[in-house]
Amino acid sequence: KEERRAEGNFVLDCSKFDAIRDTINRLRSLENVESGRYLGDRLNIFGEMHRIAQRQFHWQHGYLNLPHFYRYLYIYGQGKCAEFFKDTYGVSINDFTYAGFAMYVAAVRTPWLRQDFALAGLGITPEIVQKVLALMTLSLEQAQAEERLLTDEVNRLHGTPIPTAFMPSILRRHPLISLTADMAMSMPPIAELILMRIRSGLYYDIIPGKQPLLNEANDRFEQYCHDLIDELTVFISSRSHRYGPKGAQFDSPDVLVTEDDKVVIVIECKATRLTYLAQFAEDPFEAEKKQYMQLARGAFQLWRYFSHIRRGTTKDALADDAYPMVVTLDSFFMMSPQLSASILDEANRLADEEGGLTPEDRRYIIYCPIQALEEVLQRCNRDTLLAALKAAAEEKYKGWMFPEVFRAITKDMDLGPPQKFPFDLDPVLPWWENIRKIENKVEQDALERKKA
Secondary structure, X not given: OOOOOOOOOOOOOOOOHHHHHHXXXXXXXXXXXXXXXXXXXXXXXXXXHHHHHHHHHHHHHOOOOHHHHHHHHHHHOOHXXXXXXXXXXXXXXXXXXXXXXXXXXXXXXXOOEEOOOOXXXXXXXXXXXXXHHHHHEEEHHHHXXXXXXXXXXXXXXXXXXXXXXXXXXXXXXXXXXEOOOOOXXXXXXXXHHHHHHOOOOHHHHHHHHHHHHHHHHHHHHHHHHHHHHHHHOOOEEEEOOEEXXXXXXXXXXXXXXXXXXXXXXXXXXXXXXXXXXXXXXXXXXXXXXXXXXXXXXXXXXXXXXXXXXXXXXXOOOEEEXXXXXXXXXXXXXXXXXXXXXXXXXXXXXXXXXXXXXXXXXXXXXEEEEHHHHHHHXXXXXXXXXXXXXXXXXXXXHOOOOHHHHHHHHOXXXXXXXXXXXXXXXXXXXXXXXXXXXXXXXXXXXXXXXXXX
């Protein structure tokens, strides 16, 4: 800490760029000092890289893109999830996301949002705005109190204080801070968090609906993975099916990808969401073992399926080269060989307990977040996809994320332009058509003014 200055504390002058630069540099210096407490004995640099990646990578991908909107609205914004949302919060998911998107657009242009900001032309009523603000907004005093409670709880569960750079933020759930008791004026400290809140943040709203809603969301995630492969590849994909003798049947993996009636890609889908400690604990596996065991179980289920094919328990046939994948909704172990090793150990333990699973059955598992799979499928063809899947098991690519493997093996190829994202937003976001109409009208008005 610096000595107290005779002339008083520093004043943050937001009119100067140096203010934010100095603030960031001071935060980085504090982060470096704090890392001396835990790096070495309790945590090596690869574990720290996992935490840094969890903090940083999603910002680099950004939030204003069509696949993200479609994916989360398809998973959390349909069926019983949508019904529960409207019954519980008094506003439809369509209106919630529409008003939220309008708030984001307004926030990009001005740091302050008035409750009566121009929404009449969009068909968003003041009643809808009020209900959306109630879900998104905290007063400054509430935000400070909630942040303290959240940080104290995370530190308690973690056992040691979370470093400053990885502290939790209440803004992920409440991205707007109200300056008045009636929410007449508010500000988003980070406007992009509004987009996060109306996409993946819908998960917070369906949690009170408990397991039935989570089961529906999990099923929709599996269907999304199936549809994505079906639309973007030449392969034929199918959902899980039952096999085996009566009274002792098994479920096949969630998505089977076939060519010439033989399975070439076998996928388990895991929609488990990353908790805070699963991202930022010094030992994420032990802190949130239940979550990571879902990934270990995914590997075991794939190995068991291979074993059943080999032993004739199912009539499914494998291609000469068949590749197992666990596709996750979140990115679980970026940059962390230790997490990968812990998951593999648990998968092998489950396989040993099952019995009958040979080394031939226990193939290399490719773990891939759905966002990464979307990226690869939009760039690949049949041969490059299979080549990347095969290369992922090679020793030199162990620990690489799947898109990086794909980029490495195609670096000297002309892949051409990426395929268009195959799904239309209209079915999951009816208001998107309104945005297009407004955009077209603005363009027409501009042309008329130019002619005049």
